[in-house]
Amino acid sequence: MGSVVERTRKPVVHGWFTQTTGSAAEGFRLLGTKCGGCGAVFFPREDAFCRNPGCAGGDLTEVPLSPRGRVWSYTDGRYRPPAPYVSDPEAPWEPYTLVAVELEAERMVVLGQAAPGIGAADLAVGMEMEVVPGVLNEDAGTTWTTWHFRPVGVDA
Amino acid sequence: MSGDVVVLGAGMHPWGKWGRSFVEYGRAAAAAALADAGLDWRDVQSVVGADTVRGGYPGYVAGATFARALGWQGARVTSVYAACASGAQAISTARAQILAGLAEVVLVVGADAAPKGFFAPAGGDRPDDPDWLRFRVLGATNPAYFGLYARRRMALHGDTPEDFARVKVKNSAAGALNPYARYRTAVSAQEVAASPLVADPLRLLDICATSDGGAALVLAGADFARARGITDPVRIRAVSTVTPTYPRTLLDLPDIATDSAAGLLPEGARDSFRSSIARAAYEEAGIGPEDLSLAEVYDLSTALELQWYEDLGLCGPGEGAELVREGATALGGRIPVNTSGGLASFGEAVPAQAIAQVCELTWQLRGTAGDRQVAGARVGITANQGLFGHGSAVVAVR
Numbered sequence A: 001m002g003s004v005v006e007r008t009r010k011p012v013v014h015g016w017f018t019q020t021t022g023s024a025a026e027g028f029r030l031l032g033t034k035c036g037g038c039g040a041v042f043f044p045r046e047d048a049f050c051r052n053p054g055c056a057g058g059d060l061t062e063v064p065l066s067p068r069g070r071v072w073s074y075t076d077g078r079y080r081p082p083a084p085y086v087s088d089p090e091a092p093w094e095p096y097t098l099v100a101v102e103l104e105a106e107r108m109v110v111l112g113q114a115a116p117g118i119g120a121a122d123l124a125v126g127m128e129m130e131v132v133p134g135v136l137n138e139d140a141g142t143t144w145t146t147w148h149f150r151p152v153g154v155d156a
Numbered sequence B: 001m002s003g004d005v006v007v008l009g010a011g012m013h014p015w016g017k018w019g020r021s022f023v024e025y026g027r028a029a030a031a032a033a034l035a036d037a038g039l040d041w042r043d044v045q046s047v048v049g050a051d052t053v054r055g056g057y058p059g060y061v062a063g064a065t066f067a068r069a070l071g072w073q074g075a076r077v078t079s080v081y082a083a084c085a086s087g088a089q090a091i092s093t094a095r096a097q098i099l100a101g102l103a104e105v106v107l108v109v110g111a112d113a114a115p116k117g118f119f120a121p122a123g124g125d126r127p128d129d130p131d132w133l134r135f136r137v138l139g140a141t142n143p144a145y146f147g148l149y150a151r152r153r154m155a156l157h158g159d160t161p162e163d164f165a166r167v168k169v170k171n172s173a174a175g176a177l178n179p180y181a182r183y184r185t186a187v188s189a190q191e192v193a194a195s196p197l198v199a200d201p202l203r204l205l206d207i208c209a210t211s212d213g214g215a216a217l218v219l220a221g222a223d224f225a226r227a228r229g230i231t232d233p234v235r236i237r238a239v240s241t242v243t244p245t246y247p248r249t250l251l252d253l254p255d256i257a258t259d260s261a262a263g264l265l266p267e268g269a270r271d272s273f274r275s276s277i278a279r280a281a282y283e284e285a286g287i288g289p290e291d292l293s294l295a296e297v298y299d300l301s302t303a304l305e306l307q308w309y310e311d312l313g314l315c316g317p318g319e320g321a322e323l324v325r326e327g328a329t330a331l332g333g334r335i336p337v338n339t340s341g342g343l344a345s346f347g348e349a350v351p352a353q354a355i356a357q358v359c360e361l362t363w364q365l366r367g368t369a370g371d372r373q374v375a376g377a378r379v380g381i382t383a384n385q386g387l388f389g390h391g392s393a394v395v396a397v398r
């Protein structure tokens, strides 16, 4: 035995973030779209239409979002969420932390899980955060990747 | 708006976990509302059902289901779905039919049989559905959003968990007096503080449960009421069913992000959706918050009730906690809120809830609310907000 399970890395949703496995400094970013008509930025990405009612329309192109922002608010999940959230029903539930981060340039609040090990007690409204790659869950053949937020200056 | 619509009858099936079909609860509520109105079901010319997503498949066709359960009699039928705002849309539809002269008497019914635990999205692999995505990608339950709002209030306004508990204590005291409430025991601040954390900083007793229940109204035109010798009925003066305006800058269920405000809103501008729901109702009714005798608001969490105080204009931004601290929103206070006991005492039966709010206004304005009665109640408002961008507020007067 002792064989290492080889899993394929796949994003939990295609096109929402770059495939870089490194930090924000190494190019990891959330990906949105930007309207060529009015400049509106959308996350999750809108690829079919611009949602600004004052916009006559324009091409929507992919755009990386600001890697940093400030905590708008945060909470945690003390109880196992229902499907389609994936968790091992045999394992004791480990609470996770959710952070809403206000991105500076976009003036947009984006929700994400905090990086593992960061609890609600480690956070404060207004704290500077950056987006980092993370793993949502793993199954037989796949490592499902996602984005996490962590306080700036804290190593994973 | 020319001509008010009159509430001839209000009826409910008690909230609880009864383990039966929503059809039974809705039928019982409808029968109670018809009896209250002194009308036979066969006098009803139109039935509007607020849809449940339980009982088989999404958007269960409630109007016809209730009409069948009451006995087919040929009435015009409508079914509406707007999540938590479904009941207000049903009332709005009935009112529009009456004001347009399409029907004189309309029955509005909503009922639900709720599952245990967290609300969850419909099954399957549906990555194009934001409600599915927030669970799959983030595990963001409804209480998670309530936790975010509560923490934000603490940081911005200095609210404390003790303030949130005060809302539960207040609402449970009112609910103890309401025979239709599911929870009829007064809850202490100590009990709230001792209940387990669900979504920091909110505890189990800060968050509303999900319940079975049914509520119904019989609405009619003013001429119809007059012809029956009803001289001073409760009247529906406004129904607000507005959508948000772009850009939405307050993170809302089930979204993963807000719209971008860059270049569109002045720095520091507040999101106005919830307050715009109330504003539309006030404008349509020609009243303001100073005219209110009472309000029924959607206290999905204790902290959210404080937010509604501000959005309804009962106090200034950030002053909600002060209102509950000074007892202004309790029975006997300056502006009682959730005299029914609110969701804290009922638990949410989604399609019935906005209708139940209007039942409470009706009884209060008639002066028949028993031990919960607000002395001399003349004007009431309900407020609620449905998933995906559905505003809901009703103003009733007498």
Ligand SMILES: [Zn+2]
Residues within 6 Å of the ligand: A035, A036, A037, A038, A039, A040, A050, A051, A052, A055, A056, A057, A058
């Ligand atoms: Zn545009």
